[in-house]
Amino acid sequence: MEALHSDVKEVLLSEEDIHQIVSRMGEQITRDYAGKNPLVVAVLRGAVVFTADLMRAIDCPMSVDFMAVSSYGEAAKSSGVVRIVKDLDTKIEGRDVLIVEDILDSGLTLSYLIDLLKGRGPASVEVAAFLVKDVTGKTPAIEPRYVGTHVPDEFIVGYGLDFAERYRNLPYIGILKPEVYQK
Ligand code: PRP
Ligand code: MN
Ligand code: MG
Incomplete structure (x- = not known):
């Protein structure tokens, strides 16, 4: 087995599972945004793989732009501060914005982004989150309009999600072995 895959304890969502979830989300978004020409805002870097798939499951005119923010950096835990690394190139006043x-x-990253983008006078701001982490005893700060699925409170990697910038290229969603991030 290759080194990358052997660091994964368990596959949570296979490529086929992911495909089904993304198709369903694309259909919902297509229905809701027909005639609206939404601006899809992909949050670099983690959302890049999901966005690439989700865009192709959306069957109405739309455009895409990218924002780079980071709260985790190379650490396993959030620093508590969101940093803008790259802003949008698109003016969003009057636009229907869908953050992916x-x-x-x-919820730190999304709360920050929603507030920031709402301040620019868009027609609407909604969120499509592929995964929502279930943390016991914690109510999420945000309720995304579109949710792929819920995952347990473990270190999730793959399909864009990293640990120390690695594992983003895994084609599935997996749980990282604790010994990998406790090193
Ligand atoms: C990760 C992930 C989300 C965010 C979620 O990004 O991609 O953007 O953390 O965590 P939160 O709800 O606690 O804010 P990260 O900051 O690691 O940057 P990356 O996308 O470049 O990996
Ligand atoms: Mn991210
Ligand atoms: Mg990260």
């Missing part, structure tokens, strides 16, 4: 994220964990 790979995972909603503490």
